[in-house]
Amino acid sequence: MVRDGGEVIIELVSTNKLFVPKSKLAQYEPDSAFVLDGKGLGVLRSWLSARYNRSAFTDAFVDRMRATKLDVRLAKTLEPHGGLISFVNFDIDAGQVVERPAGDPYTLSIVLVYAPGDDPDASAEAAEAVVQAVEKICEDRLKAGTDIVLKRCMSISEDDMPVSQARVLMQWRLEHMTNKADDHPGPIGQ
Known part of the structure; x- marks a missing residue:
């Protein structure tokens, strides 16, 4: 992931979830300082879908x-x-x-x-x-x-x-x- 042109590393832990109502997020716009390239987006999608798409x-x-x-x-x-x-x-x-x-x-x-x-x-x-x-x-x-x-x-x-x-x-x-x-x-x- 890139933030303001510099590479940033993030850790996502699927067991550390927090419920946030959509109404609380509605007032915010996406942060354009963060950019996820195509490969990184693919990894994120795969990680998220693994929880719900199991063999x-x-x-x-x-x-x-x-x-x-x-x-x-x-x-x-x-x-x-x-x-x-x-x-x-x-x-x-x-x-x-x-x-x-x-x-x-x-x-x-x-x-x-x-x-x-x-x-x-x-x-x-x-x-x-x-x-x-x-x-x-x-x-x-x-x-x-x-x-x-x-x-x-x-x-x-x-x-x-x-x-x-x-x-x-x-x-x-x-x-x-x-x-x-x-x-x-x-x-x-x-």
Whole structure:
């Protein structure tokens, strides 16, 4: 965010809410000293919408993720790459929403959508390294009998992600991760 031509950093905490009636705000005009660029506005919109637009995974799938600690390990693996990986999408059972009984495994495909940045080739290489790290975590956590089978994990650039595919995938949100507006991914394991 920019104020009077200089960069300012703000922190927004969704749990620190205060109800302000519109009638109290009506007397004020927007402060033209503050400017939010397109990317910053996108991050703000994403942050605000995350509270109201959540993916709904079946209880059985969530329980299986927790039982294997796959959710925690994925979060730890992906967290340092918040500047590179824009979205983590799951395709569970080719889009079927089924509560599967024990012994009937879910098939999981993971699609990591990354920001191409100023050097798309370097970003693609970095995203592939994250894919390999995610595959390793899944291999370690999803042993026989865990009731989740990793079908595939892949990365795709934001520029190449078709809307038709984005509509059928379910976004897996890491609520504790921040939305970052920078394009500077950190190296694996940092």
